Amino acid sequence: MLENYIPIILVLVIAAIFAGAIIASSRIFGPKRPSKAKVMPYESGKNPIGAARQRFSVKYYLVAMLFIIFDIEVIYVYPWGVEFKNLLNSHGMFAFWPMFIFLVVLELGFLYIFKKGGLKWD
């Protein structure tokens, strides 16, 4: 079965070669005449004010944390989804209710975040 993954490795190698070639080509073919104004960070034609890497809203971190929680739940659902029919044949409705309860708990957690204002953007 492992030989099924040989094509994947080939694709990844060829993709890396192509992507590298495209990135490198701009250095090879383009002119090189940097000037002070060219290498200045773009700020609509004005001199940049302050550093570029400033603080930004903590909301973005919150979204990232919520994403990690919910995306892991997605991965729990996948094996169940693939095997659901087999489980239904062998265990009957016991294949459905545990996952249903799991999803309800997930939804309750989501409602809690919602009520706490974790997803509010102002």
Place this chain on the structure above:
Amino acid sequence: MNVWQLILITLVKIIIIITILLLSVSYLVLFERKISAWAQNRYGPNRVGYWGLLQPFADVFKLLLKEDIVPEAANKFIHSLAPFIALFIAFSTYAVIPFGPQVKIFGEPIKLVVADVNIGVLYVLALTSLGVYGITLAGWSSGSKYSLLGGVRSSAQMISYEVSMGFSIAGVLLTAHSLRPIAIVNAQYGWMWNAILQPIGFITFTVAAFAETNRMPFDLPEAEPELVGGYHTEYSSMKFAGFFLAEYANMIIASAMIVTLYLGGWQIPYIDKLGLSMGLTTILQILAFVVKVGIMLFIFIWVRWTVPRFRYDQLMNLGWKVMFPLSLLNLIWAALLVMIFNL
């Protein structure tokens, strides 16, 4: 079939598909410009070649001969790494998408997919998730305020919609009983398309695909009026072209995924009842795949020139408060379908 034969056949497939992908990307750009011109009552590009058909090549050569400017405030290595990641993903995701049934060439059965692995859907999800890094790193490394804001916005947007995308795909897995894209296509025999069985999942997946590819109405990462060019403000020459190419290649891959998961892949309903020969059927089925992807691409472009851009809070609200519950609902619906109709 020994290993060397496998490698040779795979290389041929990869070369063919990359060529088609690159050509279709360049012409997709032209079609986008033409369709936008029609939508706005203009002509669009019509000077380079007949009907502007050589315009993509002119654009590429122009970008190739431009200076590659790296801002002094930038982190040089990551500044180059970011477009590399974007391109790498654009060139490797197609590997598991089947574009036709199994064919026999010189008596050797050949599957019309580069890699037929039983984790195909996971492979696509894993690689498209990596796409966030390309854009976020581009925004962070450029050392420009616009880039940073574009990159941060984009990462939050892409991960928000990834959750509902994941749950929508879970609905497909329930009716297909497999993560193998070929099995998913085979399960949609006749009119058993997932778009018909699970209309909610189809809609949530399509909307999430729009958000993941940063297309209008979700193109806040590069909202021109407020962020100039967003994450690629500080990019020029082929690095800029790389982002551009990756965006359009991702659009093609997203369309191909929508077709594979929801619109029956290469299947034409009831074609076996017509009594056509094997070869003709195969060619028609490959054509059907191309036409379906083309229709999805047209919808991508059509929506861009019809719908205005969301405000950022509207975008996040839609992602979490509408799409996420809807995709969970679709999952329950798919489970009920399997239980009641024993699909």
